Amino acid sequence: MIEVKDLHKAFDGSPVLKGISTVFEKGKTNLIIGQSGSGKTVFMKCLLGLIIPDSGTICYEGQIYSQLTPEQQRDLRQEMGMVFQGSALFDSMTVEGNVMFPLEMFARQSRSEMQDRVEFVLRRVNLADAHKKYPAEISGGMQKRVAIARAIVMNPKYLFCDEPNSGLDPRTAILIDNLIQEITREYNITTVINTHDMNSVMEIGEKIVFLKDGIKEWEGTNRDIFRTDNEAVSNFVYSSELFKKVRQMYLEERD
Numbered sequence: 001m002i003e004v005k006d007l008h009k010a011f012d013g014s015p016v017l018k019g020i021s022t023v024f025e026k027g028k029t030n031l032i033i034g035q036s037g038s039g040k041t042v043f044m045k046c047l048l049g050l051i052i053p054d055s056g057t058i059c060y061e062g063q064i065y066s067q068l069t070p071e072q073q074r075d076l077r078q079e080m081g082m083v084f085q086g087s088a089l090f091d092s093m094t095v096e097g098n099v100m101f102p103l104e105m106f107a108r109q110s111r112s113e114m115q116d117r118v119e120f121v122l123r124r125v126n127l128a129d130a131h132k133k134y135p136a137e138i139s140g141g142m143q144k145r146v147a148i149a150r151a152i153v154m155n156p157k158y159l160f161c162d163e164p165n166s167g168l169d170p171r172t173a174i175l176i177d178n179l180i181q182e183i184t185r186e187y188n189i190t191t192v193i194n195t196h197d198m199n200s201v202m203e204i205g206e207k208i209v210f211l212k213d214g215i216k217e218w219e220g221t222n223r224d225i226f227r228t229d230n231e232a233v234s235n236f237v238y239s240s241e242l243f244k245k246v247r248q249m250y251l252e253e254r255d
Ligand SMILES: Nc1ncnc2c1ncn2[C@@H]1O[C@H](COP(=O)(O)OP(=O)(O)OP(=O)(O)O)[C@@H](O)[C@H]1O
Pocket: 011, 016, 034, 035, 036, 037, 038, 039, 040, 041, 042, 043
């Protein structure tokens, strides 16, 4: 679980995060949504320890990040997995090499233990047959699976995903969402996903934090989002005619 309290961050005197408080729960897919420029990336970078907030606290399983020693902060960061936008694989390494990379950098394990772990996570994301392939030889959806395998290979407590669906067709996007949700539940990970994708909101939005101009404008679940009368959320989520109709049908069914 990650607890955020009154988080502030400004750049050159311009506030970007203006007092955000929320909780990201363990074993759940927590989504951060909001318009471009609302502060989602800065918020996620604060959660990753890549940006130091001006004030406020981020507490990981009871440990307040800013109160840890540099060694403890480093250890905590090793408990974080990250799926970057666009997968960010190393083109010159095979699938296996990409997944092995964090283990080679940080794990203190024998070669055969690392090999076993890589085998295991590649099987988990249904890529058992792609070990020796290079990123350019596999589809965008498979590349995302490799990125997920690499993010979980160190057995993280926290998983951060930045726009994990960008560039994927809707069907593959849902498969990737479902995979992230399954893994989150299976390994009881606190997963935080930055997304623009309304399908993800509906499909895996177990907890949604909606940012507007650096403020937490609304939070709730994908079920709550159908019922909310918060205008900013409705305008953002139901900006497409299709989603407006889906919402109308849902509300009519309930009446
Ligand atoms: N390192 C930085 N220095 C100065 N300003 C920054 C920095 N990083 C972000 N900002 C500013 O903070 C604001 C929020 O940016 P952020 O990238 O968090 O938005 P976002 O919600 O993630 O947008 P998008 O959905 O387009 O990725 C923007 O106005 C941006 O210019």
